Amino acid sequence: MTELTEAQLRRVAEAKTEHGSDRAAAKALGMPRDTFRYQIKRAAEKGFLGYKPVLPGFEVKETSVQRDAAGNTQKEWVKQHRESGPAFAMPEGQKLKELSAFVNGEGRIRHQWIKTKEDVTKSDLVAALTGVFERYKGRARVVPAPRRIERNLLSVYPIADPHIGMLSWKPQTGADYDLRIATRRLLDKAGEIVAKAPRSREALIANLGDWYHANDQRNVTPKSKHQLDVDGRWFKVLEAGVEVFVRIIDLALAKHELVEVVTIPGNHDPEAACALALALKMFYARNKRVTIAFPADIYYRRFGATLLGCAHGDKAPPARLAMAMAVDQRKAWGETAYHWLLYGHIHKDKLDTIGDVRVESFSTIADKDNHAAGGAWRSAQALQVITLDKKTGPDSRDFVNIPPPDMR
Structure with missing residues (x-):
């Protein structure tokens, strides 16, 4: 897929900010909703949507809150990273040669190193x-x-x-x-x-x-x-x-x-x-x-x-x-x-x-x-x-x- 330019990413980010929903933003830009969702995720990765949780294509990893004696929130920190991919499935016609995988607590793949060979x-x-x-x-x-x-x-x-x-x-x-x-x-x-x-x-x-x-x-x-x-x-x-x-x-x-x-x-x-x-x-x-x-x-x-x-x-x-x-x-x-x-x-x-x-x-x-x-x-x-x-x-x-x- 062709790499998106900064202008394209800024354009979808502005549409998202202006219209709110993916449906309305995609309609305003005249593009399919799936295309918009892909581009808005790339825009989030590049920081065009700021850093407020939770960005499209990301998931919350960790939150921290500082409160005063009365229990009022003073400061808040949120860590987020790219959302996990789907559960791993062996490609058709291949069999496993070597596999190393890092998964989250739900068993969803974060990173994986897979070597397959033809079955x-x-x-x-x-x-x-x-x-x-x-x-x-x-x-x-x-x-x-x-x-x-x-x-x-x-x-x-x-x-x-x-x-x-x-x-x-x-x-x-x-x-x-x-x-x-x-x-x-x-x-x-x-x-x-x-x-x-x-x-x-x-x-x-x-x-x-x-x-x-x-x-x-x-x-x-x-x-x-x-x-x-x-x-x-x-x-x-x-x-x-x-x-x-x-x-x-x-x-x-x-x-x-x-x-x-x-x-x-x-x-x-x-x-x-x-x-x-x-x-x-x-x-x-x-x-x-x-x-x-x-x-x-x-x-x-x-x-x-x-x-x-x-x-x-x-x-x-x-x-x-x-x-x-x-x-x-x-x-x-x-x-x-x-x-x-x-x-x-x-x-x-x-x-x-x-x-x-x-x-x-x-x-x-x-x-x-x-x-x-x-x-x-x-x-x-x-x-x-x-x-x-x-x-x-x-x-x-x-x-x-x-x-x-x-x-x-």
Whole structure:
């Protein structure tokens, strides 16, 4: 902005003295009120309004009063300085490198010394994912549709918290777990559970969150910033997670005519889960037998007499999830006899009944990390398939168990 001349500053100061209010002074000078306010603050800084409190653009710092014996004011001193600026906000696309700040008692900035640098994590992520997605686009191989199917059945494959990319060391946690173990175990057990499922016409693969152990290459939980033990570079983990999911979908396509995939963001992988869903959507872009659902925090699906929902479970307790289903799906709720909500997060099989809603959590295939081992969290490990009948609701259930570490 061009520096104001002394004549301009004197002019706005005289208008302020003559007209009193900013509105009247600005009108008399024929300038916008915001322009006048800016100029009158600069005039105050230069002393054109004298030194009586409180000048435009200034605030009182300190006052002192001298009184006589009768309590009458003899002298008065007022110290004022430029008003504090707004609360500091990090500029978009930057992250903090160094910061020193001097603030007043209300936490408002008086002076600050800030060094920022470009947040390359996001830009690197976008560039890397764009390359990965372009390579995947429309590359899904054609899997022949099964010839014999049960048209009135839907098989649901809940996959909770596999934490792909987690690193666990047996001497510390009781079992080794890394990228190779996670992907191999998940694919092996998925093959076994798909083989056990009936030939339902439809299948739902429900990733209930925390597919990935880490959300990005910083290797901390996004909200709490807990340090994570991670195996391998993050883009390597991201790609491995996409590839194993693709192979699981292909297994389901060989058994079921239509396959829907929902990916729920977890507390470990809120953005990575969205990247996973986008990669899968690109990969199966030309396959009409596969539907990749939008990666929302809560997902709903109606199948005949059953209304089901999916969530990760970190944002709401079971009772609130059941209530959300009733409110969000009023019409489907009233038209269905069976209500079922699936979630993960707690790494164990647990069933609550809220009214007539079955609110069910599922165990993980992952072994414990150091945090879980030290906190004495223990549970069985398994994959399940639950099959629904259009008329009678939940119809059958099969398990594939993972033996404890000392029995493998």
